Amino acid sequence: MSSRHTTAAGDPLFDLTGRTAIVTGASSGLGRRFAEVLAERGAHVVAVARRADALDALAEAHPRQVLSAPCDLTDEEQARDVVKRALAWQGRIDILVNNAGITSVQPAEEEDTATFGAVMDVNVNALFRMCHYVGRVMLDQGSGSIVNVASINGLVASWTIPEAGYCASKGAVISLTRELAAQWADRGVRVNALAPGYFPSELTEDLFMGEAGERRFRRMPMRRGGREDELDGALVFLSSNGSSYMTGQTLVIDGGWTAV
Template identity: 45%
Template sequence: MSGFDPLASFRLDGKVVVITGASSGLGVRFAQVVDGLGGIGVLAARRKERLDDLVGTLEHAEAVACDVGEAGANEALVEHALDRHGRVDVVVANAGIANAVPAAKESVDGYREVVDIDLVAPFALARAAYGPMRAQGSGSIVMVASVAGFRSMELLPQASYVAAKTGLIGLTRELGLQWARHGIRVNALCPGMFPTEMTTGVTDHAEVTEMFEAAVPMRRLGRTGELDGAVALLVSDASSYMTGQTLVVDGGVAC
């Protein structure tokens, strides 16, 4: 078919994309993917200086200091994007923390902190984006959950993280259902184990890495770039008829 471009729907030219947790790990790569697709990145994290360094390597992006765990921070972030660009087309709720400790040794306050950052903050971000997205009749919300929402691993005890990510998958399904009529799509990306700042306790020790790799059907951890296609799909119109879904990229762990 002459002139047919199956990749055209993946483009984000002129679209405003808010990404939290963009100063390190998967968030950096997500920002690079969005920039490569032509999107305008509003990149948020607590460590502004690291965001500034990242923005210096991108074509269309800005850095915003934001602690998603603070009251009103998510709402202020969306308001900033609206003030600067007049619209918000995509939000990627990527900011997260983990507390790898046996449940019997995890404090209630520590548990609450993880749930606040990993589950409550994504809801606050989505809720803040709902109004402008409904007004414009379109929008894509991507919740970055985890394969931990489907399977617990004896090697990595983390009750708070598992509970939060499991809840995030349920929240994705519920918001996808409630907001579909307004043209707002809500989907979740569920990565397996990838080498990031958060997973250094695993990936910095060869013997521990080998134990985790043995539990993965593909017998290895994820590699840089292996989430690019999934992210591009969920943030773009390539997934325009997809909502309330979870996309698992984990080497087969959740099979």
């Protein structure tokens, strides 16, 4: 990824130089993009996902800025170890981007509780686990910003795609974001959520294809899905001093989907 962002120098509100970030789900798609954007802004990024080869490739592309940290976040011990690795590498954690997530697309009457529970385990339980362990570090520091990646499907029904577990999980992420923000606001730790609309990724690529994809985007004001770079500004804003008086909020980036 080539650098397309204003350099941190002369842009103090959005300067991330010297900060340490953990980005989960960083092996591909939006997560990889998030890791690269934060690294380009000067942050040292601990890239977390299950696929070690993809993380290693990301670290090789940014050898001084990115640390590959393969991990299954549904495992308590592995999640704790990631936090320990980040502290051993840089001595502090300033930013946590909880991006890891899965979905199951099937009608609710066919989605069994095991499948529903597996989605909740990754999208909610693992996210809370990282908030818990990283939050403790940030509270000891007296500073930090947590960005939980939710979805517009935590605010409105998916409608065109049957995914009850995913929608429930993203609604839980938004509610949890508010609660953690309220608990930690006077201790220097901010917690906000980013709610993307439809952006291209491994999970969503089929939604952009063919006549069905065209019909889906006709109903929204911008008449298109998002480009991968159109979350960059929101991510940097929530991660940086630019949002220093903002906590407990959900920033929706969806081309107007939820406005109509």
